[in-house]
Amino acid sequence: MREYVVAVVGATGAVGAEMIRVLKEQKFPVKRLVPLASEKSAGRQIEYGGDEIAVKTLTHSVFGEEGVEIALFSAGGAISAEFAPSAAKAGAVVVDNTSHFRMDEDIPLVVPEVNPEDIRLWKNRGIIANPNCSTIQMVIALKPLRDLQAIERIDVATYQAVSGAGASAMNELMEQNKAVFTFGYDQIEPKKFAHKIALNLIPHIDSFVDNGFTKEELKMINETQKIFHDKIEVAATCVRVPILRGHSEAISVRFSKPIGAGEAREALKKGEHIVVIDNPDKNEYPMPILTSEKDEVFVGRIREDIYDKRTLHMWVVADNLRVGAATNAVRIAQKWIEEN
Numbered sequence: 001m002r003e004y005v006v007a008v009v010g011a012t013g014a015v016g017a018e019m020i021r022v023l024k025e026q027k028f029p030v031k032r033l034v035p036l037a038s039e040k041s042a043g044r045q046i047e048y049g050g051d052e053i054a055v056k057t058l059t060h061s062v063f064g065e066e067g068v069e070i071a072l073f074s075a076g077g078a079i080s081a082e083f084a085p086s087a088a089k090a091g092a093v094v095v096d097n098t099s100h101f102r103m104d105e106d107i108p109l110v111v112p113e114v115n116p117e118d119i120r121l122w123k124n125r126g127i128i129a130n131p132n133c134s135t136i137q138m139v140i141a142l143k144p145l146r147d148l149q150a151i152e153r154i155d156v157a158t159y160q161a162v163s164g165a166g167a168s169a170m171n172e173l174m175e176q177n178k179a180v181f182t183f184g185y186d187q188i189e190p191k192k193f194a195h196k197i198a199l200n201l202i203p204h205i206d207s208f209v210d211n212g213f214t215k216e217e218l219k220m221i222n223e224t225q226k227i228f229h230d231k232i233e234v235a236a237t238c239v240r241v242p243i244l245r246g247h248s249e250a251i252s253v254r255f256s257k258p259i260g261a262g263e264a265r266e267a268l269k270k271g272e273h274i275v276v277i278d279n280p281d282k283n284e285y286p287m288p289i290l291t292s293e294k295d296e297v298f299v300g301r302i303r304e305d306i307y308d309k310r311t312l313h314m315w316v317v318a319d320n321l322r323v324g325a326a327t328n329a330v331r332i333a334q335k336w337i338e339e340n
């Protein structure tokens, strides 16, 4: 089997570290791993398959010098904007985790379980975009249901873990949790979020725009429409919760014709990378503590609306660093290899 030189840009971050783990676990055909980060991390050792590999500084020329064939970017939108075109120009296919290219018309936005055929459009710019973490788990869960009936409208409320804001946000939650019991709640100063996150919920992810929604909420709307190639109505409320890993979503979805809860449950059980946990009589439903470090989307609490026969409700949980970022990126790269 052909093997590839793979660069991970942002290798020292929350998503980058997870990407390196997923590459190993999925037995991705890596000929050589090239971990890249900022100058301050240069020389830091990263463990991969029993070897220690030194992190290199990200530069425009590093992709050509290292013969990189696949570049997984996860170092922030501004870094992708500046360096992803250089990687593509040097001949690598870029899988970009940031929001920078997602809505560009000539860049495919791909969830391999949902729209793998869009990968072919990578040839336009040499770049494939990975959607937002909350969008990925929602569209994976909706795909088997959309195969039964067209979707007219989605209303979703998210409960998003702090790891969605990076490694420093995870540290902030841990530090605040400790501080609550040592110095008292009043002594905590928020840094990463607008408010304290320990013992709190913050209905605010990314910045607000003029219509009262946040950019995170608009990502869920626009990206869902782009991935499904359908102007489905979507309304989202995105909330940061004091959880380290695992985003949860309460989703209400209206179809063009009714789907019974039993029929939906059976379709979801057959869905790709979906696990149904739906036994309320035994208190069994998906929760972040069950889904951490897993590569599937977990669905439960599937029920019909009391008033509207065309609406179903469900509860969807997935590991945001895996399903919502690293695993999706690696699966995109795997599909790209199959296509080429």
Ligand SMILES: NC(=O)c1ccc[n+]([C@@H]2O[C@H](COP(=O)([O-])OP(=O)(O)OC[C@H]3O[C@@H](n4cnc5c(N)ncnc54)[C@H](OP(=O)(O)O)[C@@H]3O)[C@@H](O)[C@H]2O)c1
Residues within 6 Å of the ligand: 009, 010, 011, 012, 013, 014, 015, 016, 036, 037, 038, 039, 040, 041, 058, 074, 075, 076, 077, 079, 097, 098, 099, 131, 132, 133, 163, 164, 165, 166, 167, 168, 320, 321, 324, 325
């Ligand atoms: N966390 C999630 O669930 C998630 C999901 C989907 C997408 N994303 C996106 O993925 C990106 C990274 O997120 P994260 O959570 O992994 O953040 P993070 O933990 O803060 O990590 C950021 C990474 O970017 C690197 N970096 C920063 N500035 C750099 C520079 N000038 N040159 C080269 N590398 C630089 C950092 O390297 P140093 O250590 O050297 O500073 C680090 O490796 C963001 O755009 C985020 O929106 C995150």
